[in-house]
Amino acid sequence: xxxxxxxxxxxxxxxxxxxxxxxxxxxxxxxxxxxxxxxxxxxxxxxxxxxxxxxxxxxxxxxxxxxxxxxxxxxxxxxxxxxxxxxxxxxxxxxxxxxxxxxxxxxxxxxxxxxxxxxxxxxxxxxxxxxxxxxxxxxxxxxxxxxxxxxxxxxxxxxxxxxxxxxxxxxxxxxxxxxxxxxxxxxxxxxxxxxxxxxxxxxxxxxxxxxxxxxxxxxxxxxxxxxxxxxxxxxxxxxxxxxxxxxxxxxxxxxxxxxxxxxxxxxxxxxxxxxxxxxxxxxxxxxxxxxxxxxxxxxxxxxxxxxxxxxxxxxxxxxxxxxxxxxxxxxxxxxxxxxxxxxxxxxx
Numbered sequence: 001x002x003x004x005x006x007x008x009x010x011x012x013x014x015x016x017x018x019x020x021x022x023x024x025x026x027x028x029x030x031x032x033x034x035x036x037x038x039x040x041x042x043x044x045x046x047x048x049x050x051x052x053x054x055x056x057x058x059x060x061x062x063x064x065x066x067x068x069x070x071x072x073x074x075x076x077x078x079x080x081x082x083x084x085x086x087x088x089x090x091x092x093x094x095x096x097x098x099x100x101x102x103x104x105x106x107x108x109x110x111x112x113x114x115x116x117x118x119x120x121x122x123x124x125x126x127x128x129x130x131x132x133x134x135x136x137x138x139x140x141x142x143x144x145x146x147x148x149x150x151x152x153x154x155x156x157x158x159x160x161x162x163x164x165x166x167x168x169x170x171x172x173x174x175x176x177x178x179x180x181x182x183x184x185x186x187x188x189x190x191x192x193x194x195x196x197x198x199x200x201x202x203x204x205x206x207x208x209x210x211x212x213x214x215x216x217x218x219x220x221x222x223x224x225x226x227x228x229x230x231x232x233x234x235x236x237x238x239x240x241x242x243x244x245x246x247x248x249x250x251x252x253x254x255x256x257x258x259x260x261x262x263x264x265x266x267x268x269x270x271x272x273x274x275x276x277x278x279x280x281x282x283x284x285x286x287x288x289x290x291x292x293x294x295x296x297x298x299x300x301x302x303x304x305x306x307x308x309x310x311x312x313x314x315x316x317x318x319x320x321x322x323x324x325x326x327x328x329x330x331x332x333x334x335x336x337x338x339x340x341x342x343x344x345x346x347x348x
Contacts, residue, residue: 010059011200012051018207019048025214031159032087032152032283035094039083046072046079058193073126073177074105077133077170084140084163087148087156105129123181130174137167144318146254146289146325152273153258153285169206172199237275240265241287251291252315258284292316293329300334301341307334 023044027037053069056062078101086094108125140147145160176199183191244264245251261284262269276287296314299305305313311322311334326334 010055011197011204012055013059015200015203015207016048016052016055018204018211019044019051021211022207022214023048025211029214030152031155032285033150036083036086036150039079039086039098043076043079043083046075050076054196058196070122070126071109073173074109074129075102076173077129078102078105080166080170081133081136081140084137084148084159084166087151087159088140088143123177126177127174127181130170130177134167134170134174137163137170141167142318143320143324144316146316146318146321149286149289149325150283151285152283153256153261153288156285157255172202234275234278237265237267237272238279241272241276245288245291249295251288252295252313254312254315254317256288256315288315289325290329293326296322296326296334297330297337300338310334 023041026044027041029037031037031040050069050072053065053072057066057069082098082101085097112122112125141160141163145156148156148159151159176195179199180189180192180195183189183195241261244261250256250261250264258269258273262272265272273284276282276284280287282290292315296310296316299310299313300307303310307323308319311319314322316322316325323333326332326337330337332340
């Protein structure tokens with residue numbers, strides 16, 4: 001191999017290194033749901049391998065792994081989408097849904113190998129995957145941060161913003177892949193190295209920004225050397241939290257964080273989360289939403305305000321999530337609940 005090539009570090013190889021670092025970082029982050037960590041880490045790990053193969057192919061002329069390099073991107077969209085979807089309250093159905101999302105690319109690839117021998121046609125499958133999952137992420141984002149009920153309370157708003165950035169990332173990669181595919185079709189790939197270099201620079205900037213921000217944002221809370229609180233202490237902590245929420249109605253703040261609640265109770269955030277989970281079987285976000293829903297139910301029965309207004313006054317950022325959670329808990333839509341309460345009042 002030419003020594004000048006060995007001294008050159010292609011930009012995709014640098015991208016692979018950054019993606020590898022992010023895979024380790026998100027695996028260690030405390031998002032509130034370990035399967036979300038696993039899926040995000042898998043996404044960045046897959047991205048690292050794909051970028052490395054691109055660098056070896058176009059930087060060093062190693063083409064033996066081209067089929068693998070072309071197949072890997074089909075799984076980028078599903079893994080990124082499922083990472084955020086894992087934070088939504090879908091219960092036991094998530095495993096089945098994840099299996100379908102991960103099996104679909106394999107079925108698509110099998111169909112491709114049966115019907116087409118030219119790898120260039122695989123670009124259509126990859127582009128469709130990017131476009132579809134960018135739309136799916138946008139649809140999930142529109143439900144608001146309250147939809148991420150499995151996320152830690154102080155992480156939901158941030159993860160909601162990153163979801164839109166993830167959709168934008170898929171859109172950017174879609175445009176880059178389309179330009180590369182067009183160059184192969186029209187010019188035999190003569191401009192592909194230049195396109196990859198031009199497209200990799202903004203990706204590197206985004207990855208560097210993420211790598212510099214995420215350690216502080218997703219740093220795990222400080223661990224205390226004390227053992228986990230026994231059941232009686234956990235119950236006492238939950239009772240104090242309930243009194244605080246009832247007395248000051250902090251749940252009406254849509255940006256309420258578990259750190260803020262923990263500071264008010266003068267205990268570590270980790271101990272507060274553990275107490276709520278142990279005594280109520282839910283995370284802090286779901287626990288606080290229970291107070292919000294009860295407050296909304298009172299407003300629906302006693303006021304003439306619109307459902308959207310009542311949702312906002314009860315601490316919900318998303319009207320759609322309010323509707324979904326209200327129906328799950330009360331078995332009726334907010335409008336239906338108001339009608340039933342009005343009928344009950346009329347018969348008294």
